[in-house]
Amino acid sequence: MSSSGWTVDTLPARISDATTSHTFGQHRIRYLRTDAVIRLVSFADINSAIDRDNRLSNSSSLKRYLADDEKKPLMNRIKSQARRLFLMCISEGLSMDYLHGLLQVGVTDAVVQPSSFADTTERETFEKYRWIFEQPMKLDNYSFGTSIPNHSPVPINFDPLEAGTYIAVGSSATIYRAQFDKRYCDIPNLEKNETDHILTEFCAIKVFNDSPEALACAEREMAFAAWLASCSQLRDDPHITKTFLGFSYRNRRYLISELGAMPLYYLLQDEKAAAHDMVWLRTQIIGLTRALAYIHGPTKGRTASHNDIQPYDILVFPNEGNSLKLTDWGRADFEDTSNSQHASSELTDASSRELNKPSDDGVYLGYVFVELLVWFYDGPERLQKTLVGDWSIVDPRNLKSHFLEPWAQKVLDQLRGRGTNMPAVMDVIASMINGKPMDRMNASEALRSFEDIPDSW
Structure with a gap:
């Protein structure tokens, strides 16, 4: 998030009427109708956001800053190619440094048009680049109870909206197939995927709903899984399903375990x-x-x-x-x-x-x-x-x-x-x-x- 505190609250109130929300993994990503983008994003908005983002200034700890004479070309490029991405980043609390990184690797509004997101590969593009430029929180093996900040990306790849990805639905939770980015969570016994070596093979992610009963069930199950993981003879038993980690994120609880057939x-x-x-x-x-x-x-x-x-x-x-x-x-x-x-x-x-x-x-x-x-x-x-x-x-x-x-x-x-x-x-x-x-x-x-x-x- 930009250290300037630039958030969706600084945009016109009409933004809520102009957005469509989708869920990818555990991230809510907003898409804006084409007719609303130009109306909502002015050159002054872009200029102000870039000027206020300290990570694009000479004081940037990332050492990927822009000189003053380089900011104008970036503003022009956002205006012509990335107004939609600009509003997405502002809405999600992401920095202009991140948007700068997207443009450097060729990600523009044309890549993330809502119509193109019917294709799974295109649908993943925005989140894959988010993992690269907004580093996810590293998740330790056999850790339970970690709380991930709302604006932090999570190194998990699954789409609840994609047909056939869920495995089971219960009164308290839904279980999906999922993959992890091994750069940020090296889960044991999960080899890299043959087609995408950044991601692991599939595991199971149990997503608890937000009812009081489900949260109580999640806490009980997470405590039990933590106890199993703390005992090597239980953790390594070939007839007990391995649970690798559990965490909370955006008011939900999640458990990751090995995937049975x-x-x-x-x-x-x-x-x-x-x-x-x-x-x-x-x-x-x-x-x-x-x-x-x-x-x-x-x-x-x-x-x-x-x-x-x-x-x-x-x-x-x-x-x-x-x-x-x-x-x-x-x-x-x-x-x-x-x-x-x-x-x-x-x-x-x-x-x-x-x-x-x-x-x-x-x-x-x-x-x-x-x-x-x-x-x-x-x-x-x-x-x-x-x-x-x-x-x-x-x-x-x-x-x-x-x-x-x-x-x-x-x-x-x-x-x-x-x-x-x-x-x-x-x-x-x-x-x-x-x-x-x-x-x-x-x-x-x-x-x-x-x-x-x-x-x-």
Whole structure:
């Protein structure tokens, strides 16, 4: 922003009637109707803005200043080629130094005419140059709670208005595909894009809406993600979706995480592929159980619970051997055990990873395993006929385990003869969903039991 304090407030009040707003990433960019540009921008306005911008003066710390005899050619060029850009910059609080930089690389009003923005490439031009000349705030890996100033560009490339870019829409947030400018945020495990080496491959950006309920959910999820990131064994677990960073910007909250191909819910509607063999099945069941045991803790003086385990909240990652990963921490919570004998500064052996108490997480993970096994052996059509209602899309907290348990136990009995050691596998899952809490296996106990079964399920 110009140090002169030159803002949209100094323009005629009619500017609001002459602008059309679009959203690119998290930036609101205003476009002005052609008939309004000449009426709103006078030569005196341009002259005043350039004179007041200290970054174009001899005192500029950027050492890209203009001498007095160079300012007039710049004013003439703005008047003839960049009046629209001039008003955009003033409206967005951007400096004349930035506009000068745009003109130096050939960006003029002709490039950013509203009619040309139907093309995605042209639509990105204004923001790409903004990243170059107005340096974005650098975002540190695994940082949560950073607040980015309203006028600072963010090194994220996504367009909510572009059809097909969003992945999922919920009551509190929308998830989009996104890319990062690696010069300002070197997110681990995200390689550079093959066609544009400045940008990363796609990740997921969760954009929370601005309702009080959504903001509360965002704060809870951000706190949980920060805790996961602070524990290396949780952060690096292959069955927990990695959340890289979170920040607030223009009264919204954002979380950035790795991008899965789809929720497990949709995989269970397709026929299984050759890659979904018995080794894969065993790896996913043991891996998800271990991930849940790690989350339950105690870890760094806390136990935690997911509180919403269902096929929608488990993602599929084809590039990692079709690995299944827990995700979505919007309902997760903590329990402080720092004063108990279970407290630990790091994760310890499996026997102490989880407090010895019943957990609904383990019950609903067991139900996920029942669905997974039916799909694995008999396919999606049989799974749909087997389900009692569609519990996968119901809030697990509103379900009664005594309603689902008889159905699940019956299904497990039907699957016992499918493999050499499958009866033992079914016994463990049956114990996870046991209707009597005192007889129910927690995740750590289930993990030990799964690992004790020979590899040949």
